[in-house]
Amino acid sequence: MxxxxxxxxxxxxxxxxxxxxxxxxxxxxxxxxxxxxxKRSFGDSMNxxxxxxxxxxxGARVASLQRFFKNQENVSQNAILCAARSLxxxxxxxxxxxxxxxxxVQSGKLIINPPDIDSMSYAELFLAVKSYLEKRVPDLANxxxxxxxxxxxxxxxxxxxxxxxxxxxxxxxxxxxxxxEALPADDDTTSALFEDSHIxxxxxxxxxxxxxxxxxxxxxxxDEFLGFTRGALAAYVLPTFVVDGQHxxxxxxxxxxxxxxxEPWKTDVQTLVSEGLSPFEINKRxxxxxxxxxxxxxxxxxxxxxxxxxxxxxxQKATPIGKPLLGTIVSTTLSQVELNSVQERLKxxxxxxxxxxxxxxxxxxxxxxxxxxxxxxxxxxxxxxxDWNVLGQLIATFKNLNGGKxxxxxxxxxAIWRKKYLANSPIVQNYSTQGSLTAFDYWASEKGPWKDVxxxxxxxxxxxxxxxxxxxxSNYWGSPRSSNLFNMVSLTILTADFFSYLCESxxxxxxxxxxxxxxxxxxxxxxxxxxxxxxxLSGVKKDSPGIKKQWATQWKEHRKNPDRSLPKPAVYRLAAx
Numbered sequence: 001m002x003x004x005x006x007x008x009x010x011x012x013x014x015x016x017x018x019x020x021x022x023x024x025x026x027x028x029x030x031x032x033x034x035x036x037x038x039k040r041s042f043g044d045s046m047n048x049x050x051x052x053x054x055x056x057x058x059g060a061r062v063a064s065l066q067r068f069f070k071n072q073e074n075v076s077q078n079a080i081l082c083a084a085r086s087l088x089x090x091x092x093x094x095x096x097x098x099x100x101x102x103x104x105v106q107s108g109k110l111i112i113n114p115p116d117i118d119s120m121s122y123a124e125l126f127l128a129v130k131s132y133l134e135k136r137v138p139d140l141a142n143x144x145x146x147x148x149x150x151x152x153x154x155x156x157x158x159x160x161x162x163x164x165x166x167x168x169x170x171x172x173x174x175x176x177x178x179x180x181e182a183l184p185a186d187d188d189t190t191s192a193l194f195e196d197s198h199i200x201x202x203x204x205x206x207x208x209x210x211x212x213x214x215x216x217x218x219x220x221x222x223d224e225f226l227g228f229t230r231g232a233l234a235a236y237v238l239p240t241f242v243v244d245g246q247h248x249x250x251x252x253x254x255x256x257x258x259x260x261x262x263e264p265w266k267t268d269v270q271t272l273v274s275e276g277l278s279p280f281e282i283n284k285r286x287x288x289x290x291x292x293x294x295x296x297x298x299x300x301x302x303x304x305x306x307x308x309x310x311x312x313x314x315x316q317k318a319t320p321i322g323k324p325l326l327g328t329i330v331s332t333t334l335s336q337v338e339l340n341s342v343q344e345r346l347k348x349x350x351x352x353x354x355x356x357x358x359x360x361x362x363x364x365x366x367x368x369x370x371x372x373x374x375x376x377x378x379x380x381x382x383x384x385x386x387d388w389n390v391l392g393q394l395i396a397t398f399k400n401l402n403g404g405k406x407x408x409x410x411x412x413x414x415a416i417w418r419k420k421y422l423a424n425s426p427i428v429q430n431y432s433t434q435g436s437l438t439a440f441d442y443w444a445s446e447k448g449p450w451k452d453v454x455x456x457x458x459x460x461x462x463x464x465x466x467x468x469x470x471x472x473x474s475n476y477w478g479s480p481r482s483s484n485l486f487n488m489v490s491l492t493i494l495t496a497d498f499f500s501y502l503c504e505s506x507x508x509x510x511x512x513x514x515x516x517x518x519x520x521x522x523x524x525x526x527x528x529x530x531x532x533x534x535x536x537l538s539g540v541k542k543d544s545p546g547i548k549k550q551w552a553t554q555w556k557e558h559r560k561n562p563d564r565s566l567p568k569p570a571v572y573r574l575a576a577x
Contacts, residue, residue: 004029008110010094010300018301021094021110022079026291027252033092033114034082035235036246058247065251069292070258076294080245083299083310085132091239094300110298117234122225125233126210132236133203136304140200145207153208153226240298243310252292259290357446358399359392362454369458373478373486384479390488397495398454399444404499406556407492408549408576413499421502425509427453452512460519461494465531475531484572485531489542493552497559498522525562530555535572546575 008023068074084092096108117125134141209226212218223229235241242249299310363374375385397403397414401422404414422428423439427449431442442448462468466477466485473483480487501522502509509515540547553576554567 002032002114002116004033004112004114006110006112008094008108010096010106010108012104015104018299018306019094021298021300022296023110023298024293024295026288027249027294028256028287028291030080030082030242030249030294030296031253033112033238034080034240034242034249035085035238036242036249037235061247062250062254065248066254066258069252069255076248078245078248079295079297080249081243081297081299081310082240083243083306084302085236085239085241087300087302088239112239114238117230117237120230120237121213122220122228122230122233123210123213125230125237126206126213126228129233129236130203130206130210133199133206137199137203140203143200143203143207145211146204149204149208150211153212243299245294249294252294256287256291259287355392355396358395358451359388361451362395363388363391365455368455369462369477384481386480386486387488390480390491393488394491394495395454397499398457399448399450401440401443404496406496406500407489407545407552409552411500413496413503417499417502417507421506421508427509427511427514449512453509453515456512456515457498457519460516461523464519464523464528465526467532473532474534475529483531484533484535484537487542489548489551490531490555493548493555496552497556500556523559526559527566530558530566533566533569535569537572540573544575546577547572550574550576 004025006023006025008021010019010021012019068076086092090113092110092112094106094108094110096106115128120128209228213220213225299306359374362368362370365371370386370391373386374391375388393403401418402412402415404417405412418440422443425439428439428443431437431439434442434445436442436445443450462477465475467473467475468477470476471479475485476483477486484490498519501507502518505518505521507518509518542548551572554571558564558567
């Protein structure tokens with residue numbers, strides 16, 4: 001284990017804030033003890049996500065910074081922002097001088113002892129990540145890796161593992177290695193045990209890989225193991241995280257690597273070769289000499305909520321990132337307990353917590369009709385997906401019961417239904433036993449009835465009006481650019497018209513099963529192929545006011561008049577006045 005020591009100053013901005021250690025270090029050393037926990041997909045299906053909060057590297061941005069750092073006169077004044085993953089003093093600690101400057105500012109030295117990632121096996125790395133997640137959500141330590149997930153991983157990646165009837169791979173293994181009855185992954189029982197479903201999902205993936213990597217005869221020499229590189233795992237094992245500045249750090253490292261072929265470092269390489277040093281040692285020594293020394297601000301807090309809070313504030317307030325990725329990060333990186341500790345501060349910073357969690361829960365749920373159909377800001381996302389904000393607007397109408405207006409009308413049918421019929425609906429009658437003060441509070445809560453109603457409604461709409469198999473179909477459930485059905489305008493019209501129907505029918509809602517009956521009655525006179533014809537929309541701006549009003553009028557008149565034939569496709573190109 002290599003020890004790194006740096007002169008440093010520790011300061012507290014307030015008496016209650018976590019201390020910050022200010023120091024400088026060569027960029028190539030920072031990479032040894034600071035991980036970059038990126039929000040990325042992994043595995044054979046690419047549907048699973050890590051619990052990291054950093055963006056995936058932007059190659060163009062790294063190349064630009066690499067060129068910037070090649071000029072020795074250029075200076076980057078922005079500090080690399082880091083945070084402690086662990087406050088274990090054997091890994092990282094600040095030692096103050098005998099005399100501090102004052103109570104809140106002390107000079108001294110920072111000592112970092114990172115593990116040697118290159119010497120660790122994949123089994124050791126997976127175990128370390130697994131242990132880290134179990135510290136964040138302690139209930140995970142009592143679980144075992146699901147057998148079905150282990151077998152699927154082995155099959156998907158073509159791994160042949162010899163197991164006996166009483167092996168870890170057969171029984172599932174917790175952190176202690178003691179076997180216990182594993183829960184079948186296929187029925188999602190494990191995830192149901194936790195509020196923190198995303199972290200538990202990620203834990204299952206790590207735990208299953210740990211079982212496989214620990215099995216005898218498994219090759220761990222490759223650069224990647226079951227979708228994970230050493231670098232990706234190291235991000236959850238090293239003593240610190242990079243909170244902001246990953247592109248600057250990577251650009252500086254690449255610039256240092258380029259220096260090996262230019263003067264004066266080229267001559268240094270030749271001299272060391274003549275002295276008989278190994279290529280590895282030469283590369284290490286010269287690259288360190290050429291490396292930029294970067295300023296660092298290290299937050300001495302190992303609370304994930306605080307780290308994500310710092311990341312979100314920096315990127316939302318200074319260099320904004322897209323709302324889809326921001327929402328995905330906020331809603332899937334923290335456990336519920338961690339989120340609770342920082343939720344009010346995020347709200348005060350203008351970050352929509354509940355909205356982001358609601359959108360993410362709908363977009364990530366395999367049983368949701370919007371699963372894999374929404375842009376979450378991930379690099380693995382397919383093209384032509386429904387915009388994150390559009391799904392947010394649809395959810396808000398159901399969850400908050402407002403915004404249910406048909407284009408061209410002033411009535412908010414969702415608000416009207418809430419005012420007249422929600423309180424008497426059996427679906428919310430037990431609101432007080434659920435800890436809510438009102439029927440609406442229960443309805444709109446994170447785990448309130450709105451979500452089942454929302455998912456049931458859109459599943460039924462998709463089945464009746466959509467096509468899930470043919471991407472070229474005009475009513476394909478996907479591809480907002482080309483689908484007549486799966487786009488902001490049509491989905492908004494259907495939402496508002498359904499609430500209009502609930503008001504017309506004076507519906508008091510019994511439950512999500514009742515929604516199936518209501519949708520069937522609502523669509524009883526609608527031709528299933530309403531959206532299936534080619535509307536010849538080339539050049540038409542779907543979101544223009546006249547087009548939205550025209551589409552709403554055509555839909556409403558068709559639904560309400562069973563004797564009316566389908567509108568001619570040409571009318572969808574005409575803007576209503």
